[in-house]
Amino acid sequence: MQQPHPAGEAGKGQPSGNQPPWGPPPGPAQQPWGGQPVWGGQPVWGSQPVWGSQPVWGGQPVWGAPPGGPPAWGTPPHNPYGGPPPYQQPRYVAPPKPGIVPLRPLMFGEILDGSFQAIRRNAKAMLGAALLAQTLAAVLTAVLSSFSATSAASLEAWAAGLTEQDLVPLVVTFASGILLVSVLTVFLSAVLQGAMVVPVARSVLNRPTGFTQMWSLARSRAGALIRLAALLVGGGLLVALLFVALAVLLVSTVGGVGALxxxxxxxxxxxxxxWVYIKLMVAPAAVVVEELGAMAGIRRSWELTRSNWWRLLGITLVVGIMVGVIAQVVTIPVTLLTGFYTGVVSPHGGSEQAMTAAVVAGVATAVVTAVVAAAGFAFQTSVMALLYLDLRMRRDGLDIALLRLLESGADPDGVPGRGVPVYRAGPGQNPRPPYGAAPGGAWPDGR
Structure with a gap:
């Protein structure tokens, strides 16, 4: 007579001498998913300890052993990063942002936002220096507007009596005066552009800068900035004069073909x-922050902008278009002031009232233009300074040095970035130093 299978009806057909290694299969009274032991008392998914000490799938502890038995899956692997499993990978920690931008290579939106914040946090220094740079051009514009409005008729009558030989030296003198004022404005702007890098660099570590402090920190670089401005303006004038001389020579020798x-x-x-402008764009910032001479600043700018020319060109074009559109939107209502006053408010006021309206409109236009130009100049200078810092973060690991400077709190009244060694990558090496290694082998605070 055949003996019944020890496991009951569910075990029929299975040899009694060849039991599965974990015991008999579950009978009718066993529940495989409710926390009951399955296959001979070993828990399977319903009571299996998984990942630590929190109760899962029926109240069994994670990474523990079921009651009365050995550990189900062995001991958990070592977690070198800490924290509870299963997060066995290091968590991402965002770089700190103590000031206007995070301490890492910057994106386009962060550069724009940081530029606005730099102006807002250092309004006296940034806008004051920008107004100083635009004052000369504003005064010249106001004087010319008033003079032309009050003397248009007399000038026309006076010019009608002059011969061609008399007009040539007059035009040359007038053009020379305008050129001189323009050169002085560009020269002053180049010098102030270097000084305005100081508040932007300090704002990266959330250190506000006043107008006096900005000049005190940039005073030692004034001579180098003046020489740099002279080189840039002189080079631009030389190229312009060569082009004009070549144009005169071509037109005088070959005629109309020369014009083509x-x-x-x-x-x-x-x-x-x-191309040259983009390559030399960050030279004033290099002169001030790295305490370089004029020629060394030009070489440094040439080196930093290598392999970043198109990116810098795109950012410069977008910023220039933004500033130009905003300036036009603001100044158009002021330019329409004369026509509105003479045509709507006082259409029968006479020539004297029209002349007065023209003078007032000219002066108001010059003032508003100067304010808008100063804000635009401050914004473009902030963008240039942040581009310089971004290039140094990408090539020299400046963000690592600034992070150490932030942690130590050293040199709170200085310019961040001064004294940071320049990282020189060898052939085939990453141009950016690895994290954890100081650029140049040492940190500026000696740690």
Whole structure:
């Protein structure tokens, strides 16, 4: 007579001498998912300890052993990063942002936002220096507007009595005066652009800067900035004079064909000017922050902008278009002031009232233009300074040095970035130093 299977009806057909290693299969009274032992008392998913000490799937502890038995899956692997499993990978920690930008290589939106915040946090220093840079041009514009409005008729009558030989030196003198004022404005702007890098660099570590403090920190670099401005302005004037001389020579020798040659030649000169401008854009910042001379600042700017020319060109074009559009939107209502006053408010006021309205409108236009130009100049300078810091973060690991400076709190009244060694990558090496290693082998505070 055949003996019944020890496991009951569920075990029929299975040899009694060849039991599965974990015991008999579950009978009718066993529940595989409710926390009851399955396959001979070993828990399977319903009571299996998984990942630590929290009760899961029926109240069994994680990474523990079921009551009365050995550990189900062995001991958990070592977690070198700490924290509870299963998060066995290091968690991402965002770089700190103590000031206007985070301490890492920057994106385009962060550069724009940081520029606005730099102006807002250092309004006296940034806008004061920008107004100083635009004052000369504003005064010249106001004087010319008033003079032309009050003397248009007399000038026309006076010019009608002059011969061609008398007009030539007059035009040359007038053009020379305008050129001189323009050169002085560009020269002053180049010098102030370097000084305005100081509040932007300090704002990265949330250190506000006043107008007096900005000049005290940039005073030692004034001579180098003046020499740099002289080199840049002199180089631009030399190229312009060469182009004008070549144009006169071509027109005088070949006539109309020379004018056709000047069109592609002018485009080539313009492209060359833009290329050199982008390559030398961060030279004032390098002179002030790294305490370099004029020629060394030019070489440093040339080195930093390598492999970043197109990116810098795109950012510069977008910022320039933004500033230009905003300036036009603000100044258009002021330019319409004269027509509105003479045509609507006082249409029968006479010539004297029209002249007075023209003078007032000219002066108001000059003032508003100066304020808008100062704000635009401050914004573009902030963008240039942040681009310089971004390039140094990408190439020299400046963000690591600034992080150490932030942690130590050293040099609270200085310029962040001064004294940081320049990282020189070898052939085939990453141009950016690895995290955890100080650029140049030492940190500026000696740690």
């Amino acid at each position: 040659i000047l069109i592609p030649l002018g485009l080539v000169c313009f492209v060359l000017y833009v």
